[in-house]
Amino acid sequence: MRLAVFMPELLRHLFKKPATVDYPFKKLEVPKGFRGTPFLHPDICIACRACERDCPAEAIEITSVSDVEKKFKMVIHNDRCVHCAQCVDSCPTNPVKAMEMDHLFETAGFDRHDLKMEWVFVRALPKKEPKPAAPAAGPAQP
Amino acid sequence: MAVLKPILYLVVYPGLLFLFVYSTFCEWFDRKVYARLQNRMGPTHTGRWGLLQPVADFFKLMSKEDVVPDKADKTLFTLLPIVGLAIVTTAGLLLPLWSVSETGFAQVSFSGDIIVLLYLLSLPTLIFFLAGWSSTNAFSEIGGTRVLTMLFGYEVPLFMAVLSPAILANSWRMAEIAQFYRAKPLLILPNLLGFVIALICVQAKLERTPFDIPHAETEIVGGTFTEYSGKKLAFFRLMTDIELVVSSGLIAVVFLGGFPGGVGLGLVFFIIKTLFVIFLLSLIRAMTSRIRVDQVVSFSWKYLAPLAVLQLLIVILIKGLLL
Amino acid sequence: MKFNIPIGPQHPALKEPISLRMTVEGEVIRDVDIRLGYNHRGLEKLAEERSWVQNIYLTERICGICSHSHTTCYVQGVEKLMEIEPPKRGNYIRYLVSELERIHSHLLWLGVAGHEAGFDSFFMYTWRDREVVMDLLEMISGNRVHYAINTIGGVRRDLDEGLVKKILDGIQVLRARSEYYFKIGANEPTFVGRLAGVGFLSKQQAIDLCAVGPTTRASGVAIDIRKDDPHAVYDEVPFDVCTADSCDVLGRTVVRIKELMESYKICEFLLKNLPAGDIAVKAPKKAKPNEVVSRYEAPRGENIHYIKSNGTEKPERLKVRAPTLANYPATVEMLKNGFIADIPLIFAAIDPCVCCAERTVEIVNARSGEEKVLRFSQLRALAAARYKNSPVQRNAVWPF
Numbered sequence: 070m071r072l073a074v075f076m077p078e079l080l081r082h083l084f085k086k087p088a089t090v091d092y093p094f095k096k097l098e099v100p101k102g103f104r105g106t107p108f109l110h111p112d113i114c115i116a117c118r119a120c121e122r123d124c125p126a127e128a129i130e131i132t133s134v135s136d137v138e139k140k141f142k143m144v145i146h147n148d149r150c151v152h153c154a155q156c157v158d159s160c161p162t163n164p165v166k167a168m169e170m171d172h173l174f175e176t177a178g179f180d181r182h183d184l185k186m187e188w189v190f191v192r193a194l195p196k197k198e199p200k201p202a203a204p205a206a207g208p209a210q211p
Numbered sequence: 212m213a214v215l216k217p218i219l220y221l222v223v224y225p226g227l228l229f230l231f232v233y234s235t236f237c238e239w240f241d242r243k244v245y246a247r248l249q250n251r252m253g254p255t256h257t258g259r260w261g262l263l264q265p266v267a268d269f270f271k272l273m274s275k276e277d278v279v280p281d282k283a284d285k286t287l288f289t290l291l292p293i294v295g296l297a298i299v300t301t302a303g304l305l306l307p308l309w310s311v312s313e314t315g316f317a318q319v320s321f322s323g324d325i326i327v328l329l330y331l332l333s334l335p336t337l338i339f340f341l342a343g344w345s346s347t348n349a350f351s352e353i354g355g356t357r358v359l360t361m362l363f364g365y366e367v368p369l370f371m372a373v374l375s376p377a378i379l380a381n382s383w384r385m386a387e388i389a390q391f392y393r394a395k396p397l398l399i400l401p402n403l404l405g406f407v408i409a410l411i412c413v414q415a416k417l418e419r420t421p422f423d424i425p426h427a428e429t430e431i432v433g434g435t436f437t438e439y440s441g442k443k444l445a446f447f448r449l450m451t452d453i454e455l456v457v458s459s460g461l462i463a464v465v466f467l468g469g470f471p472g473g474v475g476l477g478l479v480f481f482i483i484k485t486l487f488v489i490f491l492l493s494l495i496r497a498m499t500s501r502i503r504v505d506q507v508v509s510f511s512w513k514y515l516a517p518l519a520v521l522q523l524l525i526v527i528l529i530k531g532l533l534l
Numbered sequence: 535m536k537f538n539i540p541i542g543p544q545h546p547a548l549k550e551p552i553s554l555r556m557t558v559e560g561e562v563i564r565d566v567d568i569r570l571g572y573n574h575r576g577l578e579k580l581a582e583e584r585s586w587v588q589n590i591y592l593t594e595r596i597c598g599i600c601s602h603s604h605t606t607c608y609v610q611g612v613e614k615l616m617e618i619e620p621p622k623r624g625n626y627i628r629y630l631v632s633e634l635e636r637i638h639s640h641l642l643w644l645g646v647a648g649h650e651a652g653f654d655s656f657f658m659y660t661w662r663d664r665e666v667v668m669d670l671l672e673m674i675s676g677n678r679v680h681y682a683i684n685t686i687g688g689v690r691r692d693l694d695e696g697l698v699k700k701i702l703d704g705i706q707v708l709r710a711r712s713e714y715y716f717k718i719g720a721n722e723p724t725f726v727g728r729l730a731g732v733g734f735l736s737k738q739q740a741i742d743l744c745a746v747g748p749t750t751r752a753s754g755v756a757i758d759i760r761k762d763d764p765h766a767v768y769d770e771v772p773f774d775v776c777t778a779d780s781c782d783v784l785g786r787t788v789v790r791i792k793e794l795m796e797s798y799k800i801c802e803f804l805l806k807n808l809p810a811g812d813i814a815v816k817a818p819k820k821a822k823p824n825e826v827v828s829r830y831e832a833p834r835g836e837n838i839h840y841i842k843s844n845g846t847e848k849p850e851r852l853k854v855r856a857p858t859l860a861n862y863p864a865t866v867e868m869l870k871n872g873f874i875a876d877i878p879l880i881f882a883a884i885d886p887c888v889c890c891a892e893r894t895v896e897i898v899n900a901r902s903g904e905e906k907v908l909r910f911s912q913l914r915a916l917a918a919a920r921y922k923n924s925p926v927q928r929n930a931v932w933p934f
Binding site for chain 2: 537538539545546561648651652653654655656658659662722724725727728873874875876
Binding site: 072074075078079088099100102103104122123124125126151152153154155158159170 | 584585587588589590591592595655656659662665669672673675676677680682685690691714717718721722723
């Protein structure tokens, strides 16, 4: 039991720079692989609806705009999204996935309807792979 | 015209306005030192370097809604912050800030004013107890009883520690004590033990860690101040700040040799010496954790009071040997 | 003269709402009445409406501090139901994140204990050092809380060489800091004076009241699921179970700091011996009808998940028994004959994660104040009767 055992450390900190990041005036760097908000690459999407099925927060909504032209509309409800990136994992397109997470984290707003994003696109044709091991790129039935 | 000078003295310097400005500066200093010791920033963005933060807090509290509990005694509940503020500002008037010359002392200096100052500084404890009692809230009652229990612990060592330099200097008048130690600076050294004891007891009087038991935030919500809000709480916080300035001023006068040199130089010495004492108090605050109220009483009577008696013995011995 | 003090549901000492009604006499507590249910969110019912993959993210959100424990416990159980086994590398990464989470949770607890005792400087320092672990976890998994690194059949993200080196460096820094905190915790007289002799729970009481985790290990009872029921990597990794004999809050602090040091050793072993290979196997969509009990040593104690499947892609029943729920009866014993000043410390010493434990609800009649306990079969019958004739809804109805 020693007296004032904490004191040398405390006094040493008087001369160090504070550990606080002065947040709104200085920004923080997020690492690569940070899970921000999801967004779509509409030219690659094959509208298989795997992301819509697997989303735990029901934040992805894919509706068919026109059956003839194979046009679809995807709405991502960023106010419901929990940023889990399961949509990115479930997306079967390769080599580049149609769903991707960006690095934005300052997504606050005053109205939850401002946080919804929409894309209207024509479904891309799935690549025909010769004898695939698992037919992951085939068009799934909705 | 003759009546203007005392009014200026009471309201501007060293009265209300000076105490308000300086105590908010001391609270800023305390918060900044505490934060830097903990590797954080402290107030930064209100005013340059965050200097206006305590003033902003005061004005914010003044503008909030004032809720008085139904069953509380309304007169007592409302009067207590005002009376408390009056007591500590009166105590502030007694500090010898304005020694005009070596022989002419402060405006309100008289023999025995150190006793009056110590008495006036004990009254806030009673005010806190009454504040807790009149709130009729279980948490405030516990806070009130804790304040009085702590009073049994630290008051006796504080009196003994502060009065030993007075005994050595052969005077009960603060300005004279300060002048004695300025003339013979080596005699400050035997009082070092009393200095340490007085620091610890003042920390207990001001209810700061390790003794912030009466308003322990994590245990009894707000302690004595649970039911206070708005203007009354603003006055209580201002009262604690001014109590901080007055207590550190008392320690600076009695142990560190006072504030010589008239109006201007006296103010500079006041600021330097009180900031030094407040720095030490903030260091104690950052270094320790809160202790229980029964541990306060046992610690005071087992360690502080015997050491204070030892300090008195040392002073009496030196007085007999040297003077 | 006895009077009642309500600690909670709203109180600065509690991070989450729980009601502890104390009957006090002066400063001494005579009796405690615990009321739960303020944080109940209906997670077990929600779990029945979601598929196996979606439930990973639901169980993760049972708690913020021990999120990975709930996911791992669930995923272990589901992998057993689906009869798949994750590859070795996947297992190593999964339990590496477990140990990193244990480090983060214990550093958080040290800070909270300091704050409850009034030792704010200690609180600031431990939380500053916890940022090292949070940044490492952010680099591994993409988020500081809710790592979501598990998937059924393995993990989702891989570690590369640079990341392994960064984690090892971070652990070195943390090890030096933890030894410093051990020195402070054992030697600062005001802090030790608050912790020693407080919240006494004897060894026999700990066994009788079924306490789990560091709470009982501080009373000398050496139970640890990682040693008693080794699964996945724990039969290969060398480590010791940490116990203390003082049966009080100081013992629990010492146990947690010792566990920190053990976790550093385990992390270094896992990182240095990381095998090459895949990180996940593909999981089927449906599971055969079966039931499984999955156990896991969370930072707070033993976490149990019971999962029952009926052959579809959604679970039939998920039951969560969090460690804090097992520690509540022990808390009541510890609080009796203690001081009011010790309430926050005793309660914080069991490391309460109240939202983990909100699986039970007491029915209180609002008008008469009468309390009733219903059996689970009665509750299910009531729910079935209410929803029997309502239209089938596949998903929740979103109002906008």
